[in-house]
Amino acid sequence: MADFIMPRTNCQDPDVLSSDKKAKTQHKLPKPYINLATLWCLQCFRCAVRHLDEEPFDVFHVACSIDVRCPLTCDECKDRDDKCDWIPQGIRGHVFELMALIKFVEKYWTDDIAYKDGYESQEKAYAELGTAINGLCTAFDDLVETHKKDHMLTGNVSDEAKAGYFAWCEARQHMVRPNTQYIEGLHFQYARRATEHLRLRMGEGASISWAAAICAFYLAVTSTVEKYVTSWSYSIVDQFPLEIPDL
Ligand SMILES: [Zn+2]
Ligand SMILES: [Zn+2]
Structure with missing residues (x-):
């Protein structure tokens, strides 16, 4: 966007x-x-x-x-x-997954959240959520690098590699099934936009590590919010924008 x-x-x-x-x-x-x-x-x-x-x-x-x-x-x-x-075209959908998750936790920085022990809990929550975002970003970076190596898209990319990659992306366009359901909230909109672009199938490239990172992010955010935020239960499960991968 x-x-x-x-x-x-x-x-x-x-x-x-x-x-x-x-x-x-x-x-x-x-x-x-x-x-x-x-x-x-x-x-x-x-x-x-x-x-x-x-x-x-x-x-x-x-x-x-x-x-x-x-x-x-x-x-x-x-x-x-x-x-x-x-970001290569064949994994652009994963960018929106990443941004959906980052937007999902942004409210802990920007909204008026009630923390259990005030400022002390808030600081600990920021540190833990920051670590969770960092882990997610590292997994995303790895997903991109692995994909680029798999398709010879690193360094001076040859015309042959470019043409091969273009054909590979074109052949997968039929797999894109946009989700038309609208749910209010930018994190849900990004999750919807992820479905409008190409993504890897489970098992391709670093997709399993990426799925594991999404699970780890969910668990880390849930645990942090449970520990430090009051009245948390309404939001985490309902507001998590992606499906938790079934690994
Ligand atoms: Zn830039
Ligand atoms: Zn730049």
Whole structure:
């Protein structure tokens, strides 16, 4: 999902400005940026994971934005003189699974949650939830890297590998079965969007490790919330956005 940052507009009518002023006004307009809330590049994702290690009390957030006029490289990679590593098409659905789970726990940072022992419990809960997110992100990173190696998508990717991968993705499009059920809440919307994109079948690549990471995340969040949050029972089971994998 993309969040649009609307460019600020000058309140003067451009038609009444001189050509000099028009040129200056156009020059001053901010670039049309889009924040990539889900389809971020791997470099920016890894920056966010490192930030979580350093600042476990901050909300997990991937800062990756593109200029719509040259969207092939994100602004952050442009600044680092790097080339974006985008998530391969064949596993894009798993990005939405990851984001659904991250959004699901975000409320413990952003909402008014009642903790059993006040601030002390809140700090412990943040640390444990941060560790749970970190474990999930590590498993996701492993899923991506394994998939790229399996399809020879690392380093300088040959035209043959690109063509082979494109054909592999095309041949699987029939497996995409979008879930049309709407449930309120961004974490449920991301879970629904996961069904609109390609995902691995159980047993392919690192899919079993990824499924195990989802189970571990569920158990870690349940245990943390039970320990530190009051009136927790209503939310965890009903609000968990993904099916718990049957391993
Ligand atoms: Zn980026
Ligand atoms: Zn990038």
